[in-house]
Amino acid sequence: MAWELNSLSPVYSQLADRIRSEILKGAYPSGEQLPAVRILAVEAGVNPNTMQRALTQLEGEGLLFSKGTAGRYVTEDGERLKTARERMKTATARRLAKEAADAGITLQELAQAMESLAGTEKQGGNEHE
Amino acid sequence: MAWELNSLSPVYSQLADRIRSEILKGAYPSGEQLPAVRILAVEAGVNPNTMQRALTQLEGEGLLFSKGTAGRYVTEDGERLKTARERMKTATARRLAKEAADAGITLQELAQAMESLAGTEKQGGNEHE
Amino acid sequence: MAWELNSLSPVYSQLADRIRSEILKGAYPSGEQLPAVRILAVEAGVNPNTMQRALTQLEGEGLLFSKGTAGRYVTEDGERLKTARERMKTATARRLAKEAADAGITLQELAQAMESLAGTEKQGGNEHE
Amino acid sequence: MAWELNSLSPVYSQLADRIRSEILKGAYPSGEQLPAVRILAVEAGVNPNTMQRALTQLEGEGLLFSKGTAGRYVTEDGERLKTARERMKTATARRLAKEAADAGITLQELAQAMESLAGTEKQGGNEHE
DNA sequence: GTGGTCTAGACCACC
DNA sequence: GTGGTCTAGACCACT
Numbered sequence: 177m178a179w180e181l182n183s184l185s186p187v188y189s190q191l192a193d194r195i196r197s198e199i200l201k202g203a204y205p206s207g208e209q210l211p212a213v214r215i216l217a218v219e220a221g222v223n224p225n226t227m228q229r230a231l232t233q234l235e236g237e238g239l240l241f242s243k244g245t246a247g248r249y250v251t252e253d254g255e256r257l258k259t260a261r262e263r264m265k266t267a268t269a270r271r272l273a274k275e276a277a278d279a280g281i282t283l284q285e286l287a288q289a290m291e292s293l294a295g296t297e298k299q300g301g302n303e304h305e
Numbered sequence: 306m307a308w309e310l311n312s313l314s315p316v317y318s319q320l321a322d323r324i325r326s327e328i329l330k331g332a333y334p335s336g337e338q339l340p341a342v343r344i345l346a347v348e349a350g351v352n353p354n355t356m357q358r359a360l361t362q363l364e365g366e367g368l369l370f371s372k373g374t375a376g377r378y379v380t381e382d383g384e385r386l387k388t389a390r391e392r393m394k395t396a397t398a399r400r401l402a403k404e405a406a407d408a409g410i411t412l413q414e415l416a417q418a419m420e421s422l423a424g425t426e427k428q429g430g431n432e433h434e
Numbered sequence: 435m436a437w438e439l440n441s442l443s444p445v446y447s448q449l450a451d452r453i454r455s456e457i458l459k460g461a462y463p464s465g466e467q468l469p470a471v472r473i474l475a476v477e478a479g480v481n482p483n484t485m486q487r488a489l490t491q492l493e494g495e496g497l498l499f500s501k502g503t504a505g506r507y508v509t510e511d512g513e514r515l516k517t518a519r520e521r522m523k524t525a526t527a528r529r530l531a532k533e534a535a536d537a538g539i540t541l542q543e544l545a546q547a548m549e550s551l552a553g554t555e556k557q558g559g560n561e562h563e
Numbered sequence: 564m565a566w567e568l569n570s571l572s573p574v575y576s577q578l579a580d581r582i583r584s585e586i587l588k589g590a591y592p593s594g595e596q597l598p599a600v601r602i603l604a605v606e607a608g609v610n611p612n613t614m615q616r617a618l619t620q621l622e623g624e625g626l627l628f629s630k631g632t633a634g635r636y637v638t639e640d641g642e643r644l645k646t647a648r649e650r651m652k653t654a655t656a657r658r659l660a661k662e663a664a665d666a667g668i669t670l671q672e673l674a675q676a677m678e679s680l681a682g683t684e685k686q687g688g689n690e691h692e
Numbered sequence: 693g694t695g696g697t698c699t700a701g702a703c704c705a706c707c
Numbered sequence: 708g709t710g711g712t713c714t715a716g717a718c719c720a721c722t
Contacts, residue, residue: 266418268408272401273418279397283419287412289395289402315697341709352699357711374706374709524676526666530659531676537655541677545670547653547660573712599694610714615696632694632721 191220191230199239199250200261210240210248320349320359328368328379329390335383338376339369449478449488457497457508458519468498468506574609578617586626586637587648597627597635 185193195216204210210231211219217227231248234240238256242248251257276286314322324345333339339360340348346356360377363369367385371377380386405415443451453474462468468489469477475485489506492498496514500506509515534544572580582603591597597618598606604614618635621627625643629635638644663673 265408265410265414268404269410269414269418270422272405272410273415273422275397276401276415276419277422279394281394281398281401283412283416285394285398286402286405286415289398290405290412293399293402293406317697342711343709352701354700354712355698358697361711371710374711376709523666523668523672526662527668527672527676528680530663530668531673531680533655534659534673534677535680537652539652539656539659541670541674543652543656544660544663544673547656548663548670551657551660551664575712600696601694610716612697612715613713616712619696629695632696634694 187222188226188229188233191222191227192233195230196234196237196239196260197264199234200257200264204250206250206254206257207252208250210250212247316351317355317358317362320351320356321362324359325363325366325368325389326393328363329386329393333379335379335386336381337379339378341376445480446484446487446491449480449485450491453488454492454495454497454518455522457492458515458522462508464508464512464515465510466508468508470505575613575616575620578607578609578614579620582617583621583624583626583647584651586621587644587651591637593637593641593644594639595637597637599634 198204210216213227213231214224216231217224220227231240235242235248237260238253239251239260240248241251276282327333339345342357342360343353345360346353349356360369364371364377366389367382368380368389369377370380405411456462468474471485471489472482474489475482478485489498493500493506495518496511497509497518498506499509534540585591597603600615600618601611603618604611607614618627622629622635624647625640626638626647627635628638663669
């Protein structure tokens with residue numbers, strides 16, 4: 177519920193982005209089996225076909241592989257995961273840099289914000305990695 | 306077009322955020338009259354009441370004021386605009402810093418991204434306008 | 435437009451109260467002719483019959499008298515006006531005293547408020563008397 | 564019953580005034596849960612949205628707070644209640660002082676009225692409760 | 693069943 | 708035509 181019409185990219189692509197991000201954050205550890213398509217579909221509130229397409233894309237990227245009827249698994253190819261992580265990181269970095277520039281935020285101000293954030297975080301939950 | 310369910314905050318609030326941002330970016334210069342509520346509403350694809358609520362909030366923040374039946378105007382209080390701008394900048398900086406931290410992006414990587422962006426921008430288009 | 439359902443007393447009575455108050459405040463000086471019933475009725479947004487009843491009541495109180503078809507006039511009996519004014523004053527005083535008591539306002543506080551009000555009023559318009 | 568068009572201020576504002584007054588009079592003790600919006604709305608004979616707006620305003624004033632879906636409660640901040648009470652008292656005092664001035668009532672006459680009222684009240688009912 | 697949000701449509705007062 | 712208010716009715720999330 178909330179996928180309809182983000183309007184910038186097709187829903188299946190948004191789903192793929194989201195799941196890719198979760199995989200790379202380690203939500204589904206390497207070698208782990210993913211929930212069934214139908215489960216993921218109802219969780220996301222989309223049509224199973226749409227979810228299927230998202231997963232197919234991630235398979236194409238080599239992040240997932242399918243064991244026939246035995247379910248879908250996260251790749252065990254550490255190298256692949258690593259490069260995917262890096263690619264996502266640089267993409268995110270580019271986006272953030274752009275947003276900062278748009279808002280007239282300098283690197284110094286960002287540095288300050290990250291520092292003060294680090295102070296707040298002290299021992300807060302670090303849910304990824 | 307594109308408001309439906311970003312799901313994190315109510316629509317009127319998202320509208321307020323967007324318009325606030327536009328005002329602070331100077332899209333509606335100080336003292337300028339805003340389009341009528343209903344116009345803004347159809348542009349945003351929402352009910353006039355919802356847009357009204359967003360504008361009312363901005364009025365409460367002192368960014369807009371209503372000349373009774375003669376339209377709504379951007380405040381001429383330069384000081385107010387300035388502090389609002391600063392507040393928005395720090396809020397955005399905080400958000401970006403958090404996103405960066407979540408994605409495991411270091412300040413160095415951000416710096417790099419901003420630099421390469423600056424290079425690209427030389428004669429690039431300014432798509433927020 | 436605002437008479438409907440004040441719910442405590444009938445509309446004609448509210449009208450009479452209002453007009454009586456205006457007369458005693460001098461809005462219609464002694465001997466002056468009142469606007470026609472129909473005019474007053476449309477001004478007040480009520481049925482002419484209702485307005486008629488209100489005026490009849492004021493006639494009964496001796497504040498107005500009717501010159502047949504030649505219109506309605508404020509009484510010229512100064513004594514009558516004076517006593518009516520006094521009666522209204524004491525009634526209002528009673529009501530205010532009650533409101534003050536209900537709100538837990540002491541006489542001292544009222545005195546203070548009246549003083550500060552007097553300070554504000556300096557040379558403001560004194561529309562009655 | 565009896566809200567329609569007192570004509571001076573919007574209904575939601577009149578509602579807020581009335582409920583604020585009741586809260587400050589102790590009709591809803593500190594920490595007490597208020598009746599549901601819809602209940603209050605039907606009691607007042609207005610649309611739930613209008614009542615909602617009135618309550619939202621009181622929330623903004625800090626007199627009420629909402630426990631999400633678990634109902635609305637009177638603030639437990641005694642200090643806040645106290646200052647709100649004082650503010651209302653002075654506002655009422657100002658209004659009464661103005662009414663008295665408009666009617667040409669002197670402080671002495673008010674004092675007299677309050678005394679005679681006190682005499683009457685000895686064993687009179689306390690109708691606000 | 694509660695608070696909150698949103699829509700659709702209406703009416704008013706002001707120029 | 709503009710801002711402002713109000714109604715009627717719906718939907719959602721939370722519990």
